[in-house]
Amino acid sequence: MYKLLIVDDEPMTREYMKAQVNSLHREWICAGEAGDGREALELLEQGEDYDLIVTDIKMPIMTGLELARELAGRGSRPRMVILSGYDEFALAKEAMQYGVHDYMLKPIVNEELVSVLDKMAKELAAERAEQAALQSLLVLSEQSRGQIARNFLHALISDNNMEIKLLYPLLHRLKISLIEAEGAIMLVDLDEGQLLERDISPTDLVLFRYIVHQTCAELAASDSPSIVLFSDNEQRTALLVPGEDAANVRQRCAAIFGKLSAAVQEMTGLQLWGSVGSSEMEVLQLGQSYRLAREALWRKLIAGEDALLATEDGAPDASDEQTGNQAEQTVAAVHRAMLEGRYAQLYASLLSLAEAAGTADRRSVLRTGACLLQVLAETMPKEKRQHQTAAALLLLRDTALTQELYRPEEAAKLYERMIESLYNTPQKESAVQETDGSEHEIVKRAKEYILAHYAEPLSLALIAEKLGVSPGYLSSLFHQNTLEPYIKFLTRIRMERAAQLLQMRPAEKVYDVAEKVGYLSVKHFSYVFKQHFGIPPGEYQERAVR
Structure with missing residues (x-):
């Protein structure tokens, strides 16, 4: 059973709701009444628990709009529905900004009331199911x-x-x-x-x-x-x-x-x-x-x-940058040579890498071979990778253990035999290129989505799915058009919004601001904020409200 609080300065409206709500919808009872927004707040502050507040928008002392504004600043509050006349529609729209869920026109029509109560009951049922599931997750073991x-x-x-x-x-x-x-x-x-x-x-x-x-x-x-x-x-x-x-x-x-x-x-x-x-x-x-x-x-x-x-x-490190670059170039060249069947080029690339190391002992040759094998195996289909990599490693080990030192040309030959055993049959690369004429439009839509959902856990994959493109394509496109990764754009938007919230009067709590801009931990939020603005959020707030 869901509990409703009716807030209206007209006694007849309150009496009608108390008498009719349960007969119109069996899941609801009118559990409380108040003559204005101030009385409603007092009931809530006394610990009274309601699932829904139905309030008139115009009342003496405290209006329904003022009640909605007051409750909007509180973490946990009942759902709200506004009662308004035709000439008060602009006020009803303003109330929606404070988290009001729906509105009804006066005089109350039974069919409309039933529709609103049914909608609220379904939303509350879904919320409770979601909360129950979340509580189950929260008690999971460490x-x-x-x-x-x-x-x-x-x-x-x-x-x-x-x-x-x-x-x-x-x-x-x-x-x-x-x-x-x-x-x-x-x-x-x-x-x-x-x-x-x-x-x-x-x-x-x-x-x-x-x-x-x-x-x-x-x-x-x-x-x-x-x-x-x-x-x-x-x-x-x-x-x-x-x-x-x-x-x-x-x-x-x-x-x-x-x-x-x-x-x-x-x-x-x-x-x-x-x-x-x-x-x-x-x-x-x-x-x-x-x-x-x-x-x-x-x-x-x-x-x-x-x-x-x-x-x-x-x-x-500067000391190994040259070796690293040469190693990366070698792997790329080896991969191309095997795919295209250019075995002379394969040996030349491996010899270049081996010459950089000079005469090498057995362990160094084994280590370099195993590393080359590991990186090249990542380009292979998963179903072939394990068996063929193991076979190539055995060949490398059995051959390399025959001597203590290897000249560059000997090491290159050893690597060549190992790699040829890895690729039993040359494979052809399939290049799939995504094209889209509306690149700028996609970035624009991505920004709009981030601006609307920055307080949520946003991943590149989620945004890409919403826009109907691949994550890799969106990442590349976003960087090309904005000169920054999407995560930096998202962080900047969060920080700018946080700064706005910290400047508001009355002042927002830092931990509330952190949650409102999508951070789980106030410590993490404070660290990122300080990196962005140069001062902690608390100090930023103090300067802003002076």
């Missing part, structure tokens, strides 16, 4: 909530837009805040060259990676519970490491990696490698952090230098 966070991060780094669309709003509803200020993705992996040199089967890589993952999970649980641990598509251990700022994130990554590396070395005798991507303020940018970490790890494994790569901006 383990279940952690799994949701891990699944979301894996979807993010895998560009799984379907999963992102499902899980990102769920994070908001469960109030799972992954970062409070900034955070970065750190990747850790074993030195595959060392594993292969020790004649460990490629199929046993999974076991050793599992040991790394479990060791990391134990360290994170005991020392850093705010860290989220998950795996990428190559079964490498990935960690979301949050911190107070970029420098703090780097310090935390270095400390965790040091402990993890020592523990793995003690248990297995194997060397661990790691890399840290860019430090980001927005959760949806963590995919970029992961990509930078993956590229850095790959470059370092080929170069065989520092065990942990971490720079201030996620870019390559």
Whole structure:
């Protein structure tokens, strides 16, 4: 049964509602009455609970419009329906700005009243069902909530837009805040060259990676519970490491990696490698952090230098930039050569990479080969990847273990045989190019959608779906036309709206402003606001209201 409060200065209207509501709609009773808005507020402040307020728009002392305006500033309030005359339609429209759900014309017509009560009952039933489902989610165990966070991060780094669309709003509803200020993705992996040199089967890589993952999970649980641990598509251990700022994130990554590396070395005798991507303020940018970490790890494994790569901006160190660029160019050239069947070009590209390293020992050759194989395997269909990659790794290991040192031409030949075994049949690339004549119109519509929904959990995938384009196309188009990624545009809109709210009189609470512009955590909101305006939101508000 739903409870209605009638607010009207005419006693006859109140008596009519009390007598007729339940007979007209069995799900409703008129549980209270007030002669003006002030009396209605007093009833609510005494703790009376109502599902719906039906109020006249013009009354002495406090009008229905003033009541709607007063209740709009409160977090939890009943639904409202306005009663108005034909000449008060402009006031009724104004009332809709304060969260009023509907209006009826006076004198009240039974059919219209039944229609409004039925509509309100259905909306309340849906709300209650939604709240019940949310409460069920909120009592999930920490383990279940952690799994949701891990699944979301894996979807993010895998560009799984379907999963992102499902899980990102769920994070908001469960109030799972992954970062409070900034955070970065750190990747850790074993030195595959060392594993292969020790004649460990490629199929046993999974076991050793599992040991790394479990060791990391134990360290994170005991020392850093705010860290989220998950795996990428190559079964490498990935960690979301949050911190107070970029420098703090780097310090935390270095400390965790040091402990993890020592523990793995003690248990297995194997060397661990790691890399840290860019430090980001927005959760949806963590995919970029992961990509930078993956590229850095790959470059370092080929170069065989520092065990942990971490720079201030996620870019390559100057010392390995040349090696990294050459490695990336080699992979691109190798991929093209295999697709086009140009095997002379394949060997020339591999020789160029091997010459940069000079005469190499067996472990370096194994490591470089395994890294090349890993990156090239990502371009293959999933159903072929596992079997053919394992076969190519076995060929690499069995051949490379025959000698201690390799001249560049010997290493290049070894890589060539390995890669040819990976691609049993040359594949043709299928290029699908999206075209659309209304590029500027799409960006305009994207901006309009962001402006209308900035307080909601907006992902690029969700916006792209609303506009009927692919996320990749929208991302590229948005950047080309605005010279900034959509996430920066969204953050700027949120910050500008937050500034407006902080300047309002009476002053808004900072935690209310944070929620109204789409932030789960007031700490995270305050950090982003300070980065944007140079001062904390509280200080900004104090200056604005002076």
